[in-house]
Amino acid sequence: MSFPAEPVTLHGGCFCKAIQYTINVPTLSERPPGRKAANPIGSVRTEEAINTFPIMSLDHCNSCRGVSGSILQAWFIFPQSWMQFSLRKKDSEERIEPPTRDVLMGEKNLLDSTHLGYFCTSKDVHRVFCGQCGTPFTYFNSASQVPGGENTLPPFFDVALGTMDKESVDICGPPGRQVHLGDGIEWVKRLIAEGEKGL
Secondary structure, three states: OOOOOEEEEEEEEEEOEEEEEEHHHHHHHOEEEEOOOEEEOOOOOOOOHEEEEOOOEEOOHHHHHHHHHOOOOEEEEHHHHHEEEEEEEOOOOOOOOOHHHHOOOHHHHHHHHOOEEEEEEEOOOOEEOOOOOOOOOOEEHHOOOOOOOOOOOOEEEEEEEEHHHHHHHHHHHOEEEEEEEHHHHHHHHHHHHHHHHHO
């Protein structure tokens, strides 16, 4: 199953709904190329589908495993321009829709006025989460977003696939690549490669 070629709107949010989002994915011909997959998985996707935004990826890295509290992190990777966050203000039902980059960088006014939480796991790696229920949301590497050059990708980031509504995850289909295999848990890698026989 490949990601649909037609335009799609996806929805998600944290457990307590203080942070919600909408992702508007354009038609395939309007989607920019992403980075070529070094470790593609599955046989049902074309190379174009795997290497064009959005990208669904399984991430075996130690820091993502620790931040998510999950044995394996799954990411939905896409341009910032497709995303609209909706943040509930503290002590209110009022919601605001700030620029995506302000959310990803944990702008102070958002941290003060909404339930958005923010921290860095390294110098240029920014992560946001819900400060009320704790749901981890995003990975944003600002060092990889340097403008200029022929092969520059549009500003992009990763959102945890598990924060999407079930209907949206069903639309996305399975991840087409995996990264940081050197950090991976051996039985998890076997399960991905061999299915139940790997257990």
